[in-house]
Amino acid sequence: MHDFWVALAIIGWIGLIASISIGVAARSINMIRGMSRMESRLARLERRVDAIAAHVGLPPEPVPAGMDEVLALLADGRKIPAIKRYREVTGAGLREAKDAVDEIERHRAGA
DSSP states (O other), X not given: OHHHHHHHHHHHHHHHHXXXXXXXXXXXXXXXXXXXXXXXXXXXXXXXXXXXXXXXTXXXXXXOTTHHHHHHHHHTTOHHHHHHHHHHHHOOOHHHHHHHHHHHHHHHHHO
């Protein structure tokens, strides 16, 4: 009978740990979704600021040295190396670099 109560206690602890893990995972997913929404909002705000700056005649931001390599890699169809080089040139994170290279590609395709 003692083994039954020990097993029951162990099952209870496993259930408690599983519940806590699921709660933490759900909060993490919500936090990631929130960050994605903030990144999208920030990108929209940056485009607006750029448009206002152009309207009032402010010069564009200087292009970092090494961006010509990023453009050359994209022209050769080497997107992943272009993202890596963009990160090296700008110090951007992976997501920011990928989004920026995607944006460069869209602008080049539309030009």
